[in-house]
Structures are given as structure tokens and as C-alpha cells.
Amino acid sequence: MADTDTPADAGTEFDYDLFVIGAGSGGVRASRIAAAHGARVAVAEEYRVGGTCVIRGCVPKKMLVYGAMFAEELGHPENYGWTIEGKTFDWPTLRDFVKKDVDRLEGLYGNTLANNKVEVFAERATIAGPNAVKLASGREVTAGKILVATGCWPAMPDFPGVEHCITSNEMFHLAEQPRRLMVVGGGYIAMEFAGVFNALGSEVTLVNRTDRILRSYDEQIVDRMLAIAMGRGIQMRMHSLIQSVEKDADGCLHVDLGETDKVVVDQVLIAIGRQPNTAGLGLENAGIQPGPKGEIPVDEYNRTTCESIFAVGDVTDRVQLTPVAIREGHAFADTQFGNKPRTVDYSSIPSAVFSQPPIAGVGLTEKQAREQYGAVKVYSSDFRPMKNIFSPHAERGLYKMIVEETSEKILGIHMIGPEAPEILQVAAVALKAGLTKQAFDDTVALHPSMAEELVLLR
Ligand SMILES: Cc1cc2nc3c(=O)[nH]c(=O)nc-3n(C[C@H](O)[C@H](O)[C@H](O)COP(=O)(O)OP(=O)(O)OC[C@H]3O[C@@H](n4cnc5c(N)ncnc54)[C@H](O)[C@@H]3O)c2cc1C
Numbered sequence: 001m002a003d004t005d006t007p008a009d010a011g012t013e014f015d016y017d018l019f020v021i022g023a024g025s026g027g028v029r030a031s032r033i034a035a036a037h038g039a040r041v042a043v044a045e046e047y048r049v050g051g052t053c054v055i056r057g058c059v060p061k062k063m064l065v066y067g068a069m070f071a072e073e074l075g076h077p078e079n080y081g082w083t084i085e086g087k088t089f090d091w092p093t094l095r096d097f098v099k100k101d102v103d104r105l106e107g108l109y110g111n112t113l114a115n116n117k118v119e120v121f122a123e124r125a126t127i128a129g130p131n132a133v134k135l136a137s138g139r140e141v142t143a144g145k146i147l148v149a150t151g152c153w154p155a156m157p158d159f160p161g162v163e164h165c166i167t168s169n170e171m172f173h174l175a176e177q178p179r180r181l182m183v184v185g186g187g188y189i190a191m192e193f194a195g196v197f198n199a200l201g202s203e204v205t206l207v208n209r210t211d212r213i214l215r216s217y218d219e220q221i222v223d224r225m226l227a228i229a230m231g232r233g234i235q236m237r238m239h240s241l242i243q244s245v246e247k248d249a250d251g252c253l254h255v256d257l258g259e260t261d262k263v264v265v266d267q268v269l270i271a272i273g274r275q276p277n278t279a280g281l282g283l284e285n286a287g288i289q290p291g292p293k294g295e296i297p298v299d300e301y302n303r304t305t306c307e308s309i310f311a312v313g314d315v316t317d318r319v320q321l322t323p324v325a326i327r328e329g330h331a332f333a334d335t336q337f338g339n340k341p342r343t344v345d346y347s348s349i350p351s352a353v354f355s356q357p358p359i360a361g362v363g364l365t366e367k368q369a370r371e372q373y374g375a376v377k378v379y380s381s382d383f384r385p386m387k388n389i390f391s392p393h394a395e396r397g398l399y400k401m402i403v404e405e406t407s408e409k410i411l412g413i414h415m416i417g418p419e420a421p422e423i424l425q426v427a428a429v430a431l432k433a434g435l436t437k438q439a440f441d442d443t444v445a446l447h448p449s450m451a452e453e454l455v456l457l458r
């Protein structure tokens, strides 16, 4: 791996000091910060500035989640004293409202790059050599350093008729709301879209190859999630794999799950993970050997085996989350162009699944804590959130805190319930700061709130 303290290329030996491939979360942050440090920066984007998070990930997804939450509230207006005649839901209206905001954000990201004097090439770029980039237009440019921030792409299984299935990319552009939606996978994307479309009134079937979903989350929390999802009408087909999909003349999809019956749906969403975007990227032109999933191997300073080439974000297959890609891009720019060598701390990264209701967690799950520490203590609160009193669903929230047995140092916090991600973000500070359960006990409850359950854990 190359040195960390290589100074920015000040001369004009190259067209740019830095060429970034991919204007997503990691690439935009790296471009902006490197330019602020005085580097001459260009970035190439083959689709839309903003990348997955802004254009077809976190942001439009969260807006659809708000749509689902609104539908949920509208489902039981009478307890609030409202009578609403002629309620109807129009998917294209929600879809187009989300699209409009994505367009607005894309513009803001473009402005940020322009304001920082980052040159944007709206085209695909590939690596032509250690200091050379080839653009789709045929033009070749040179740079002192190249940063690969090309992200990931949805993985697709291989079965007859897979071409009739779609990925999360297409979910934001559907012409019609699917009356019957099949979701394949048991991860983030599967649970989030299953929750959204179930709340919007689609019949949702989730197909998962094992009996576990959301593997990185606390099992008890996930079990609660599964029970709630089934209670809300999501059909769970565990230990199932699609054998084939056939499309009939009406456009309906007949899905063979290898069982006696075929399930007929309007759309099949494949959400089985995302693979690094390195195919045809020209890594071989710089002697970089991708890893088994196609990822670019890097060290803690985001250095590849080629000393002028770096990589950040999903393409490195470390942690596929926006805030992590942003931190990596920032640390790279500070290290290489700001004379401030920095690495990213990957410990205790909080995360959430924006399902209905959401799940959030930080630190070790109960199982992981028992494996690592042997004896641990688990405090929990299993409660019916006051908000749910208005709802026909008698759903209960569950908060768990896992602590070291003797010191009671917090090892993990896990939650399911309304607004869990909002509450967990703050609780994660306590875990990161190395606090003990006593600090929570010492804090007076803020009543009435759901968050107060965290200082009342037993
Ligand atoms: C549906 C969905 C929901 C998500 N929700 C969340 C969430 O709630 N919270 C969260 O933290 N994370 C979420 N994520 C993950 C998050 O979006 C990614 O971790 C993050 O966007 C990674 O940033 P990146 O910079 O590595 O890559 P990206 O943001 O994917 O950016 C890569 C960019 O490179 C471009 N590109 C690729 N190859 C080339 C090339 N050769 N030339 C030019 N341009 C190229 C691509 O078009 C893309 O714009 C979600 C992802 C998806 C798919």
C-alpha cells in the first residue's frame, strides 16, 4: 500500500490533482473537501449526481416510508374524531412528489460541486492507467490521484424469467402500484419495501431462503418485527427460493417457488444484496485485483495496491451505509490533500431498518455479547406505545440494553417501535462514550415519551 502523507500534486504535470469516479455519497464529499483544500478536482458521474442515497436509496425510500406512515394514520381516523369520506390513494402522485424532491436535491448536489469549483463530467469513466482516466466520450484525462467511489449495484439471482423481476432502482418509478407484490430477500431493502407497500394497501409476500431475516440485528427484536409484519398481513414464505417466473398475456407474473402452487403477483422485487460496481472499470490497467465479490481491497487509509489510486464507500464492501461512505470520502480528502491523516472508526455504528415499525440498533446484539463476554446482563422494556392506543394494531415496542455483567458498561442498545431510529441516534452517543447503565438510571425520565423507556429499563 502507498504512503499516507503524499502531498497534493501542486504542479501541472497532470490535468487534475484528483479525479473522482462516481458522484455519490463518498465521491461528492471527497471532491468537495479536496477542492476546499486547494486541489484541482474533477468528478465523473454516469447517471445522476447524488448517487444511490439521494437518487434511488435512503432519501426517496424514507419519503415513501413517510407515505406509508400517513396511510397507517389514515387507516384509523375515527379514534381521532375524524370521518373521511371517499379516501383513495394515488400512487403516481406520491411517486412524482418524491421524484420532484429528488430532482431538487440533485440540483443542490450539483451546486455544491460547482461552488467548490469541482469540474463535473456527466459520463462514465474508467481507469486507463495509474494516473489516467478514460471518459465515455473517448477523451482521456490525467490526474495525480484517482478515487474510485462507484458504489454497488443490486445483485440478481439466476433463474428462468428473472428478466421479469425488478430491483429497488425501479421501485421508485413504477407506473402503477402493484396490487400484489413479491419481495425476495430478508435484508434492509426487502423489509423496508415490504412495509411501505403493505401500508399502502398492496398484498405483499416476502420470500426468504432461510428462516432468519435481518441477520445483523438482535434476534428478539427481529422476532418481534416478524410477528408484527405477519399481523399486518405480510405473507412470509420462509425457506423458499424462486425456481422460475413466467409472465402471462395480462402481464401477471406466475412465480414457481418449487411448491405445489404458483404465486401470482404483479411485480417481483429482488433484494438479495448489492455487489460492488467494478465490472469493466479497468482496474487491471492499474494492476488492482478485485476481491471475491468484485470489491476493491483497501487499507485503513483507503489506499489500493496502486499508490495513486484510492477507493471509498460501497465499492470497498466494508459497511454499506451512507454516513460511512461520507466519512471515508472526507478522511481520504483530509489525508491526501489537507495534510491531516485520518482514518474512520468503524466501531459501534448505529443503524436502522425503516420498516413498519422501524428497528434500530447499536453495538453488540445479545447473542454477540454472550459469545464475546460470556455472562452479560440484559435490561429490557416491553411496552405498548401510547400512540398505538389509537391504532387497531395492539403492537408492542421492545427496547433492550445489553451491559457487561460487573461494570454494567453498555455493550448494545436495540429497539423496535415508532420513531426507534430517532431515539437510537441519541442513545448511540451514550454507548460510544462508554457510559454505564447507571448513567441512564441517573437521568430523570421525560414523560410521557417512548424514549423514557430507555431510562426505566429493568
Ligand atoms: C434502496 C436503498 C436504500 C438505502 N437506504 C439507506 C439508508 O436508509 N441509510 C443508509 O445509511 N444507507 C442506505 N442505503 C445505502 C446507501 O445508499 C449507500 O451505502 C451509499 O449511497 C454508498 O455511497 P457510495 O458513494 O459508496 O456509492 P453511491 O452513492 O452508490 O455512488 C456511486 C456513484 O457512482 C456512479 N458510477 C458508478 N460507476 C461509474 C463509472 N464507471 N463512471 C461514472 N460514474 C459511475 C453511480 O452512478 C453512482 O452515482 C440504501 C441503499 C439502497 C439501494
Ligand SMILES: NC(=O)c1ccc[n+]([C@@H]2O[C@H](COP(=O)([O-])OP(=O)(O)OC[C@H]3O[C@@H](n4cnc5c(N)ncnc54)[C@H](O)[C@@H]3O)[C@@H](O)[C@H]2O)c1
Binding pocket: 157, 184, 185, 186, 187, 188, 189, 190, 192, 208, 209, 213, 214, 271, 272, 273, 274, 319, 320, 321, 351, 352, 353, 354
Ligand atoms: N436502512 C438502511 O440503512 C439501509 C436500507 C437499504 C439498504 N441499505 C444497505 O444496502 C445494502 C443492500 O441491501 P439489501 O437489502 O439488498 O441487502 P442485505 O444484505 O441487507 O440483505 C440481503 C438478503 O438477501 C438474502 N440473500 C442473499 N443472497 C440470496 C440469494 N441468492 N437468494 C435469496 N436470498 C438471498 C440474504 O440472506 C439477506 O437476507 C444493505 O446491506 C445495507 O447496508 C441500508
